[in-house]
Amino acid sequence: MAAIPVSYIARNLMTRKLTTALTAGGMALVVYVFATVLMLAEGLRETLMATGQPDNVVVIRRGSQTEVQSGIDRASASIVETLPDIAAGEDGGKLLSKEPVVLINLPRRETGAPSNVVIRGVTPQGLTLRPQVKIVEGRMFRPGTSEIIAGRAIAQGFRGTALGETLRFAQRDWTIVGVFDAGRTAFNSEIWGDGEQLVQAFRRNGFSVLVFRLTDPERFEAVKSEIEGDQRLTLEAKRETQFYADQSEALAKFISYLGTTISVIFSIGAIIGAMITMYASVASRTGEIGTLRALGFSRAAILVAFLGEALLLGLVGGVVGLFAASFMQMVPISTTNFQTFSEIAFTFALTPFIVIASLAFALLMGFVGGFLPAARAARMKIVDALRAA
């Protein structure tokens, strides 16, 4: 059985350029929205996934969910510190960091609208535990002083946080002596200072979170049950990777649910566009269809040809939409993660899965839009079709 050549299909689209452009353009916009939303959710997920180290463990107060809500007194911290499974650093001390984590309200550089920024107190061990953090401007803060360093996203996005500027909070002036880059991680949206200084300035008597490295990552379950089973402690332990993945869950889900729903509703519009175009295409070529059938092409071949035309239309829309969406990778995003109530900066991330999903979505729109018109074309009787022309 002969098939109708692909060039015939493609040239049909070329004859009516405006119609083709408008139909494919509508689909491209839908694919653009679809891809952008998936990229946004993926970018957020990647950022928070990259924040954690697989052999680090985060300990917070049981049920507190986030670092800011958590509180750990010094006695509990000391009990955790005596666990035998904590790795030793180069100086022989334990690789465990006791960190106060609080939120401060800072105005955005451009709009002046306030947002909550995480300020974290760290120790030298805390820096060893996060090898992704590198000072890119200025220097490290000196322990025991009111010096702080700001993550790159904060230094760029908030007033008073660039190198050499000062911030006033907790009755002290804090000087930014360095800017650090933590790659694509949540730490990029934080301000760091000396742990003991911050505890005193904020008049706390304990910490928010303990982070330590395991000697053997396999021992995590044993350590977890030891901490959570200890009657003296009301703490819970999570792998750092899991801890940060959990923090992005609600926002990433919200973005992808909302986005997918919107794309599906929008796609109805684009599908209708394809349907109108394909019905018109079939109607104006009734005589042609009769001729093709008379020449010996089967009903199936006609069906395939018109479906092919619709799929091609979808593909063009998909590629254009995806191409436009790929530029979004250059746009940085900064918003409040409502789970942690604090600022998080991330970028759109395009993955092979998103490329495939977007193209499949575009082809599906073409298929759904083209099926009924193609079926009408295939059902035509030769005589009627030839007479109609």
Next chain:
Amino acid sequence: MFVSYLILRNAFRHKLRTTLTMIGIIVAIVAFGLLRTIVDAWYAGAEASSSARLITRNAISLVFPLPINYAQKIRQIEGVTAVSWMNWFGGIYITESNFFPQFAIDGPTYLDMYPEFRLADAERKAFLVDRKGCVAGRKIAEKFGWKLGDQIPIRGTIFPGTWTFTLRAIYEGADAKVDETQFFFHWGFLNESVKARFPRRADGVGLYVVQIRDPGQAAEVSQRIDASFKNSLAETLTETEKAFQLGFVAMTETILAAIQTVSFVIILIIMAVMANTMTMTARERYSEYATMKAIGFSGGFVTLLIFGESVGIALAGGIAGIALTHPIADWFGEQMGTLFPVFVISHQTIAMQVGAAIVIGVVAALIPAWRAARVRIVDGLRAVA
């Protein structure tokens, strides 16, 4: 009369095409209306705020409490008529997906200051006399099937442990813009338990609500409050309730901006579809337009026909879309439950929907009308669709 009859007949020459285009416009107008309403829902808290109320909180951030003795000091400040306070509780009812906000409030003063929360007198009294009593909004009470007298266990995230309250009152909003998903209990009860278990955290207040005599004096009173706590251990930041609520909106402004942008994308999409319909329609009728011109109708008349048909279809779709937005928004609001406590279509949204429909119709007719008006009679008569 003749023109509108001609336009009407033209519009229904391709019934399928016109129907499909209209469905497309209906979907677009509904989606546009829903997205705008979602954006409005974000601002609902700020919309419902009163200009006679100020919010005083710790200058560092909301995470830090203020001492309870500030209440006395704020009350003495000139221009202040009443002071109340509350703590964000941040608890979980059974599972995390059952989110609703809980506040520990100073019962009598708080309820007086928020007359938009309507309570029956008997229920209000029952709440005020029960130390472990609580008040729930109508929506959450319906959602979880709570009745007066029920025991409601809530697991604390900021204040550890499981806290059990007795439902003593259910409030209703004074109008549709009032959030009916909030949950209140006594600050005194919270403070007693905290004092016994974590003495250092006792006597802390999340924020003060300050009622002022003259809303026009809001800025001066705010400055007076902040000045009196300058250089203390807990400096304050006072702003109007509206500014405070808008601060929350600003935190997620990126997501909001994205939704707003996307709501215009659907208009663009349907504009392309409608333009396509009109292009095809006009192309098929070139010879007719040429005939009309040949018998003396002007190019302007032909343009009018195309614009009339395009705007007519778009408006018909638009009106159907607006009519459908209401039931769909009601359903959507139900489904979203506590995520969007207030979900009401504003007049502005409806006006924008009408505007969008007209713009779609006009823009879609531009190219075909321009082409048809310029078509030379000879070429037009020769044209084959």
